[in-house]
Amino acid sequence: MGIAIDTFFLNPHHEGTLQTRIQRMVAQGILSGRFRPGEKLPSSRALAAHLGVSRMTVTLAYTELVADAYLTARGRSGYYVGDDVPQPSGHVQVARADSVDWDAALRPPPPQVPRVERPRDWRSYRYPFIYGQTDPTLFDHSNWRLCAVQALGARDFEAMTADLYDRDDPKLVDFIARQSLPRRGILAAPDEILVTMGAQNALWLAAQVLLGPGGRAVIEDPSYPPLRDILRLGGASILPVGVDASGLRVDGLPKAGVVFTTPSHHCPTSATMPLERRRALLALAAERDMLVVEDDYEFEMSFLGPPAPALKSLDRDGRVIHVGSFSKSLFPGLRLGYLVGSKPFIAAARALRSTTFRHPPGHIQRTAAHFLELGHYHALLNRMSRAYRKRRAVMEAAIAAHGLEVAGRGSFGGSSLWMRAPGIDTHDLAARLRARSVLIEPGSPFFADPARGRDTYRLAYSSIPEDRIADGIALIAEEVRRMPGRPAS
Template structure:
């Protein structure tokens, strides 16, 4: 990698010659890991011009570093960091925090870190048995056609989308495809002014909460439920009312009076996988009309209904405009895409759009157009079919392994999905179980993080099959069974 001359600075208080200081700057850069073996150093002319010194000074410094095997000269190609240069120390202490005298506790207006998301294992792919939720299997993704679509988005024809600031607008090609092909699959009809693209479902939920809720108001969420709902509501100072779910999701009759908004996952409850039946959906909408509350519907994973066709979204039954629909491509494509959408009444979308403008204008145009091409050319549908075929097989393999080893399924979903909601015997703390299994190469997700009320049950956990190869499922389940005993 070429090293920029602008990364070097002379210290006016340095006690020594300029030549010595340049040598020490190079050595320090190598020790700190900024310069690595094979990196091409700035030319002597460029570095001399940047530092305001004579070229011979830089040349002499480089020559000395070559003599000490720190750099190597490659003919007319220049100077490069040598493979024999001092190695990076195995462990480095972080630089000390500067004592600026600033009282950050007093300066920070609102504390968001107190309501953060549960900790995640970043190197999950290094474990042989990762039964973790929400990660993609790279072997299933259509890398070749995604790359082609990205190149199309970079082409001259689409250059305006790539380079222009759309201000508050979204890519019309992507919006049109969502309106004509994605939403109709959920039974939803909408206009362009009733949809807003977001940086994933989490961003969509945050925007919706910020527009609709004020501190002191009340909202109902599922118990157990998506911890992201709880985080967002806590950050907005909203009173939370958890409503215990059953095999049909959130019971409308259990929703307390006085709430202004409820957050639900009716098509695929998070994390138990329950699906809300049609009669309960109708009752929920009727209750919302009579009590005058709004519904935010997180419609994640609807594409993974490989056992039975997915039920129409709650939004499709909405005749009064009370449902805000949230969708995402992050689960169906890959989590790092961070692209989702909101569907709601035009007045709500207008305010949500204005809020988004203040935060980030719009999602990157290149990503929007790449996805638009991927959808329009049929690659998205082909990918979903391929994923569902693989997930059906993995689900079957996991179901057989679970039955063989006598593990207890608390919820698995009738339509498909990507996980099982599990119950360990009473007295088993699944957080401790997860720690022990991690030492054995197995990753599971403890279930207590999905509960609002405390103390939460400690014997629930989730097993996902979206990112683990089918061939490893049986052994992974066997190791879980052995650890539970």
Template sequence: MPIPTDAFFLDHADGLPLQVQLRRQIIAAVAAGRFRPEEKLPSTRALARHLGVARVTVAQAFAELVSTDYLSSRDRSGHYISDTVERRLEAEPLAPAAAGFDWGQRIDGRFLRAQRRDRDHDWRRFAYPFVYGQADPTLVDHAAWRDCAMRTLGRREFDAVTGDLYDADDPELVDHIARQILPRRGISAGRDEILLTMGAQNALWLVAQVLLRAGTACAIEDPCYPGLREILAARAARVLPVPVDGSGLPPDAIPPGVAVVFTTASHQCPTNSTMPLPRRKQLLARAQAQGFAVVEDDYEFEMSFAGAPSPALKAIDRAGAVIYVGSFSKSVFPGLRLGYLVADPRVIAEARALRGMMLRHPPGHMQRTLAHFLSLGHYDAQANRMRRAYARRREVMLAAMAAEGLRLASPEATGGSSFWLAAPGGVDSAELAARLKRREVLIEPGAPFFHQPAAGQDFFRLAYSSIPSEHIPEGIRRIGATLRELGG
């Protein structure tokens, strides 16, 4: 790809000769990796016209760079970055960096401190990735998604998706969520009660910004979704962890004085336990009595393997205290980054205003493409296909774990796309994960899920959304063998 003329500029008020400025600018761009070997430079005529200088000025700068092997000249073709320039840069010592602006005085680092650092971005290179939240591309209906994208980019709809929606959302997608998705959870909501988000993570961030100030008390499950803890840490909220049991969050253990309670009632993260209906009613009664809001993250409600899922908290909430968080990341694909909030219109209005300040709205063409995917029946077909595949993987995994003597920490869990396991006594799951990585196996150690990381060393999570069935037995065998080596 040719280097555009806009990549060059000169300061005519600088004391340096223009030819020297141009030469130094090209050398700096090559050293920084912005200009790469074999990339073509603009013609001397075009660059001179762009910079407002004589053509001879550019020609002389290029000639000097050719003589020092930064550029190569090709007859009747032009000038290119030399294909030997990388070896030249490796041989030359770097110039000492000039003293720069002290950003340490302006940034307090609270977001970096809160950020989770245990995930592997290159998980695909591992043969046995028991990694949660990633997709198996073979289960995604690529042809259907492409057809929906082409519909969106067709002339009939192009005007609608190229405009700025300001703080609005695609009406077709909102309508389908209201009429088809939410009723499956027993939820009835109007347009003014629904807000589209950039996935569940963005939805939780919006809720935290709207409801919590620095020092405001909130209750979370322990263990819980690590991404929520990142958000709350950066918000400087006063976080009160509530240990979960085999039925999820116990309402009686919620401390007094909290403003918000965050829960994953359908599939507790990470244990996958389901909160029974009596406890859900008890939680809502306590919310009304104590005056706290309930944020329900209803991730993976589609993946239930023991009959119909229980109704959402939002479905049985009569006081309007529940804020519901939904996402298409697990049922369509994670890279889509589209989710939604359902709440009282006053909450949605405030969250919409905040979203408008930050990103206005999720990309319009993605919203409309998803609307087609839903309305044409592709979403239901794909969810059914995923459910069948996950059910098969779940069976294979249960058999393999039983054969290796692995112990489920939540044997009563019947949903989701992962298992929560207890490490044998004396085995640190972080050490287990480190050893397994050397054997092409990825697992998630328990520490990031707990308020006190040390409490998680006895647990780890194994997911099966991103690993094919035929790879599961060997991966589990390696986990079992490594556990025995560690004395478990």
């Protein structure tokens, strides 16, 4: 592969002869990682014309770089970056002066809150109890590829290429209205549905439309960490409310403009809100004229029993905003979700969306629409449910055998268990386990006060093969027993 000639320029601030400056330019490109081993450099004639210097100057510079082992010359083929040049240890560093006071310039400053971190190379770990990632052994690669090719065809040319302005793919909206939502007991017209870039984008749109600076928002504690970031950046007042085995506590709920909740599968404890509490929440919301944003993720993974009715299906006066997503059930990189609400709310959210990115990419929407419409989606859900059922059974048996403590489990399924290790800082536990190729997720980032969650952690079974679960749990139990601060048994 050749290096584009447009990436070469002589820095006017560098001193020395033209030959020296060209040598420095190429050497810096190699040492920074911009030019990689085996890549071909422009010919001396072409680079000389591009830089406005003589061809002899470039040739002499190349010759010196060959002598210093930065380049190799291959007969009549030209000059190439050498195979044995030093490799950069990190990201490309650009030397420049930056005199901007970014702490003052960024308004509002980015939130400094704990996040759920995982290594980029998490797939290389033998025991990745990592939540929300796709298992390549379960995903239907071939049919997704066929649907993507179909979406590239002439028949779908308009859906793929057109600027829809503030509209969405009608085939995708039709599937959501006729298939996805009725499974949750929800009936909605097309103008009551908005396609989003995943559930997180849907939550951002809802928060922006429903809450201004100083608006009061109830959130669960613990809760989905990005939601706190979204509300904080929007200037809302955040009112954390604790959860129990039945989800968000409704008794004593403070008055607010909006209540954000994950009733079907609480994040992160997996608690499911029973029907009586759902009705109590809606009654209280009506009494106090509050709106409710329902994040209904993971209801598809109902392999232990049918999920409870969606809050939106119980809504009789239009105060529930429903958030759905295909990112967990298909794959997280898809970033495709949806909002369901009353027409005025969806119109306002659509107008706000159009000022940022108009609509999710047409090709992605149409590919997903074909995948859903042709039945591949339901087949995938069935395959995932069978696999998750087996993995969960193996995990629960191993946890029981080793005496680990489960703090929360989804009543209808899901893809994770919420754990507690009394007296142990699970950040330290996670660091010890990482050295043994085991990944867990410490629980403190989910809490408004991270100190409250230091002894909690999440174990997901969506991304780890069934035959590795028991050995991974055994390693976790072994490290828990070794940890200082563990209560005596």
